[in-house]
Amino acid sequence: xxxxxxxxxxxxxxxxxxxxxxxxxxxxxxxxxxxxxxxxxxxxxxxxxxxxxxxxxxxxxxxxxxxxxxxxxxxxxxxxxxxxxxxxxxxxxxxxxxxxxxxxxxxxxxxxxxxxxxxxxxxxxxxxxxxxxxxxxxxxxxxxxxxxxxxxxxxxxxxxxxxxxxxxxxxxxxxxxxxxxxxxxxxxxxxxxxxxxxxxxxxxxxxxxxxxxxxxxxxxxxxxxxxxxxxxxxxxxxxxxxxxxxxxxxxxxxxxxxxxxxxxxxxxxxx
Amino acid sequence: xxxxxxxxxxxxxxxxxxxxxxxxxxxxxxxxxxxxxxxxxxxxxxxxxxxxxxxxxxxxxxxxxxxxxxxxxxxxxxxxxxxxxxxxxxxxxxxxxxxxxxxxxxxxxxxxxxxxxxxxxxxxxxxxxxxxxxxxxxxxxxxxxxxxxxxxxxxxxxxxxxxxxxxxxxxxxxxxxxxxxxxxxxxxxxxxxxxxxxxxxxxxxxxxxxxxxxxxxxxxxxxxxxxxxxxxxxxxxxxxxxxxxxxxxxxxxxxxxxxxxxxxxxxxxxxxxxxxxxxxxxxxxxxxxxxxxxxxxxxxxxxxxxxxxxxxxxxxxxxxxxxxxxxxxxxxxxxxxxxxxxxxxxxxxxxxxxxxxxxxxxxxxxxxxxxxxxxxxxxxxxxxxxxxxxxxxxxxxxxxxxxxxxxxxxxxxxxxx
Numbered sequence: 001x002x003x004x005x006x007x008x009x010x011x012x013x014x015x016x017x018x019x020x021x022x023x024x025x026x027x028x029x030x031x032x033x034x035x036x037x038x039x040x041x042x043x044x045x046x047x048x049x050x051x052x053x054x055x056x057x058x059x060x061x062x063x064x065x066x067x068x069x070x071x072x073x074x075x076x077x078x079x080x081x082x083x084x085x086x087x088x089x090x091x092x093x094x095x096x097x098x099x100x101x102x103x104x105x106x107x108x109x110x111x112x113x114x115x116x117x118x119x120x121x122x123x124x125x126x127x128x129x130x131x132x133x134x135x136x137x138x139x140x141x142x143x144x145x146x147x148x149x150x151x152x153x154x155x156x157x158x159x160x161x162x163x164x165x166x167x168x169x170x171x172x173x174x175x176x177x178x179x180x181x182x183x184x185x186x187x188x189x190x191x192x193x194x195x196x197x198x199x200x201x202x203x204x205x206x207x208x209x210x211x212x213x214x215x216x217x218x219x220x221x222x223x224x225x226x227x228x229x230x231x232x233x234x235x236x237x238x239x240x241x242x243x244x245x246x247x248x249x250x251x252x253x254x255x256x257x258x259x260x261x262x263x264x265x266x267x268x269x270x271x
Numbered sequence: 272x273x274x275x276x277x278x279x280x281x282x283x284x285x286x287x288x289x290x291x292x293x294x295x296x297x298x299x300x301x302x303x304x305x306x307x308x309x310x311x312x313x314x315x316x317x318x319x320x321x322x323x324x325x326x327x328x329x330x331x332x333x334x335x336x337x338x339x340x341x342x343x344x345x346x347x348x349x350x351x352x353x354x355x356x357x358x359x360x361x362x363x364x365x366x367x368x369x370x371x372x373x374x375x376x377x378x379x380x381x382x383x384x385x386x387x388x389x390x391x392x393x394x395x396x397x398x399x400x401x402x403x404x405x406x407x408x409x410x411x412x413x414x415x416x417x418x419x420x421x422x423x424x425x426x427x428x429x430x431x432x433x434x435x436x437x438x439x440x441x442x443x444x445x446x447x448x449x450x451x452x453x454x455x456x457x458x459x460x461x462x463x464x465x466x467x468x469x470x471x472x473x474x475x476x477x478x479x480x481x482x483x484x485x486x487x488x489x490x491x492x493x494x495x496x497x498x499x500x501x502x503x504x505x506x507x508x509x510x511x512x513x514x515x516x517x518x519x520x521x522x523x524x525x526x527x528x529x530x531x532x533x534x535x536x537x538x539x540x541x542x543x544x545x546x547x548x549x550x551x552x553x554x555x556x557x558x559x560x561x562x563x564x565x566x567x568x569x570x571x572x573x574x575x576x577x578x579x580x581x582x583x584x585x586x587x588x589x590x591x592x593x594x595x596x597x598x599x600x601x602x603x604x605x606x607x608x609x610x611x612x613x614x615x616x617x618x619x620x621x622x623x624x625x626x627x628x629x630x631x632x633x634x635x636x637x638x639x640x641x642x643x644x645x646x647x648x649x650x651x652x653x654x655x656x657x658x659x660x661x662x663x664x665x666x667x668x669x670x671x672x673x674x675x676x677x678x679x680x681x682x683x684x685x686x687x688x
Contacts, residue, residue: 038511040508041508043514118340119343119344122346126344126346126348210333210337211336211340214327222333225329225333226330228302229301229304230304230560231521231523232527
């Protein structure tokens with residue numbers, strides 16, 4: 001009885017040790033987003049303050065952040081969607097036909113620093129008059145999403161016993177049919193994992209949007225800089241914008257968390 | 272067949288006709304009070320001229336990245352843009368990204384400002400906003416300690432020592448390597464030194480080293496904790512929280528430290544004075560922080576020229592200085608008593624002093640300025656870490672001078688000026 005109580009206390013302390021450093025910046029951000037500029041820079045920091053919502057008003061009313069939300073959402077969802085369309089069959093093929101070279105090739109594309117793609121992309125997209133278009137942004141963000149989908153899913157597909165589709169094919173299904181109606185439903189946790197991860201990476205991407213987007217298709221991470229001007233930073237609004245940007249990602253992660261963990265470990269063990 | 276041809280011709284005429292009439296220009300401005308002011312008045316310009324102005328506003332480093340990518344790939348659609356002459360001017364000019372502004376009337380600009388606008392004998396950019404180094408100080412703390420505003424570096428050190436306490440730093444200035452280079456520059460000038468002399472790095476001279484040692488000593492003894500990682504973003508909040516007695520930095524921050532919505536210190540307690548004189552001189556930097564230029568790659572140069580003349584006009588300059596306290600480059604703005612009356616008299620006085628005695632550069636003026644700032648920054652950090660007493664400082668500076676000279680040679684700027 002005693003030991004279990006001590007254990008629980010120790011466990012709690014350990015949790016605290018991890019949670020505090022992880023949550024501290026987040027809490028600081030959250031509290032700052034409700035503070036005036038004076039309270040934000042006050043030293044020592046003010047734990048008790050009278051909260052204001054002016055920062056959020058500046059973010060949503062004056063800067064119209066909903067427009068940037070829409071842009072990020074369109075780009076993220078389309079990039080992930082098209083990546084699934086191309087990536088799932090590719091991953092299946094890599095898993096079943098042992099196309100290791102292909103998978104390494106895709107990984108290399110991901111490992112190359114993104115900035116090395118930017119110049120050629122800029123030339124191509126501007127010649128095609130696709131600057132400041134969703135097409136250019138979606139295509140560029142597929143560079144982020146597609147490798148994630150392929151890598152998570154190919155090891156996931158490998159972990160699914162071959163017998164599953166073989167028995168379907170014995171019963172007269174084509175390989176395509178077996179893939180669509182047997183393999184994909186089994187692979188749902190893996191698919192959810194890759195959707196979540198690739199969407200978050202696309203959501204947070206700064207570099208591609210910085211160069212390829214202009215006023216019309218500006219995405220959220222770029223828009224935060226609307227509050228950073230020459231020799232002046234509007235910290236309250238930056239914090240409020242950061243909270244607003246993080247919220248959807250956090251909600252998404254919370255909903256799909258158990259899939260993510262499961263999907264990742266499935267791939268990791270069997271990969 | 273014939274009717275088809277006619278339709279085609281008509282269509283072509285329509286397209287080309289529309290092309291000629293579609294008066295539209297793309298303007299890139301920085302997230303800067305002057306950019307905000309322009310955006311406010313652009314509808315008036317559009318109404319008067321019938322030209323549609325597409326404005327994009329970007330944070331300054333994003334602006335540079337964007338312009339660089341667009342120009343380097345030779346596929347820019349930018350017509351007019353805001354630019355930082357000291358940070359990117361030389362590189363942009365050397366790459367041929369600025370259109371020469373031969374038809375612009377520059378007679379209203381101070382000669383020191385024209386020094387960075389001109390390359391060879393042609394002007395390439397219009398000076399827009401200036402800034403100069405000042406000393407911000409707490410009037411209440413000075414009064415309590417019975418001190419007067421320091422006029423020399425010796426007095427500055429004495430005041431820093433007297434005002435320093437456990438709770439309040441006596442003195443603050445940027446300590447974060449590369450960021451500190453601009454603020455150190457006036458100290459170097461006042462000691463009689465320079466970063467570059469006739470296209471050769473000389474910041475290992477005795478004068479420059481004395482300045483670097485003095486700067487390091489002041490910050491180490493009387494500066495805030497952790498000053499070697501502090502730029503203006505970190506020091507301004509400390510000043511606003513009342514934790515700093517004296518702060519030397521660019522004049523651009525004055526508005527924010529007297530704004531009751533941003534500062535805990537009462538505006539009446541904040542003073543602004545000339546940077547104290549050094550042993551050899553009193554030449555604080557007085558620089559053009561922002562300019563405006565027409566893109567060489569612009570396809571609408573006539574409209575672009577017309578726009579830049581309007582956007583940098585004396586009329587707008589007066590509105591900016593009088594209404595938004597933006598320190599404009601144009602002489603006529605500062606000569607207009609009705610405009611100046613709205614500004615803080617101490618700020619106006621420090622502008623007059625700096626405009627007369629100032630040095631037009633606050634950093635090594637070269638293409639690879641970023642790299643050079645990193646190198647000089649290392650010397651500054653070494654000096655702060657040892658309170659200016661480092662034995663290695665002279666050798667370190669010599670080594671960095673060599674590296675900066677190599678940078679100058681790489682771009683063919685060594686010995687050129």
